[in-house]
Amino acid sequence: MENILVAGATGTTGKKVVKLLKSSQYFEPIAMVRKEHQKAQFEAQHIETVLGDLENDISHTIVNANKVVFAAGSGGEKVKSVDQEGAIKMIEASQNSNIKKFVMLSSMGAEQPDSNNDLYEYLMAKHNADEFLKSSNLNYTIVRPGSLTNNKGTGKIKLAKSLNEFGNISRDDVAQTLVRSLHDDAVNQSTFEILEGETLIGKALEDI
Template sequence: MRIVIAGGHGQIALRLATLLAARGDEVVGLVRNPAHVDDVAGAGATAAVVDLEKVDAGELAGHLGGADAVVFAAGAGPGSGVARKDTVDRAAAELLADAAARAGVRRYLLVSAIGIDDEPDSDRGEQWAAYVRAKKAAEDAVRATDLDWTFLRPGRLTDDAGTGTVLLGPPGLDYGRITRDDTAAVLVALLDTPASAGHVLDAVGGDTPIVEAVETAVR
């Protein structure tokens, strides 16, 4: 498969690229900063320098030609401010959907966040509220397309070593932690499971092997 990952320098994106490249897939990571090209190459992927806050859909589509799927794993980051929650976590996700449609790429995986159907906790501050609303708006926009989308909503991400097992299910799982390794592995399993299109899935740490968890969740 040829997979294009938006947000290619992010920790989930690099882990995903490593897993896909190791099994022989062709992976392209879209990065904003040229300084991150080597990191993407180190994961076995090819980097394309593309600023998702400045590029238009037509130009972005040029980077997606021949892809079997796109994965939106970009994020403005914890110190980015309210405005960039919208321009990256929402607008860039919508832009990728538009570009995918133009390029004839139907499969779209969006890394979202658990619990975004609920009103944001005001105690966590304005930036958190903006992040939750941006993720929800991104889902709503992509859901309105005719792409074969899947939304993965991981819990609190950690850098612990992956376990190879998760708890995966429709929205409503209790908030919990999940490793970035396991989140990336779930994305691989979703890419390998066409029946996951149209599903919104919460993911936290659990005891079910990842491939089995995906197959059960989309059955």
């Protein structure tokens, strides 16, 4: 069993990632939470937690982890300090702790932030974090979904390095893609976009 630190464990997608990891035969989640009172919801499920705030030093959070899923986000409020600098801090801490794989939840459009004026600041923060991860010495997977929905997952996606189209995808299927990307033989040193589709997630990851 490998220990997976989940940054953003209290978020809507992060909670789904933690749940999938907990039911996995390969992985054990470590839920990173920002506030003491947030621990209880995970501890009630016998899930290990660690306190860490992405705006402060988080080097201690990584100590017991083998791999990382970065699913944290500021919700548009602190995009530079959380989505960009927080991610960079976590990447640096991972490099210093010999983390075996870093799976980043990014966003479609992060490749060319200036193509969307409304989301420019957010996409630029994601872009900078992604580029920092690519230039690190870590094994990584960067997952760039379209607009997230709360629809029930289908277990099927459309996946490509660049899809050249916009659309939706359920948080269920995004979480599933993030967890499957953690495997040693899956999508290493890879960046790709995902939307709702017709290909089983496992098959789509194999094909890339």
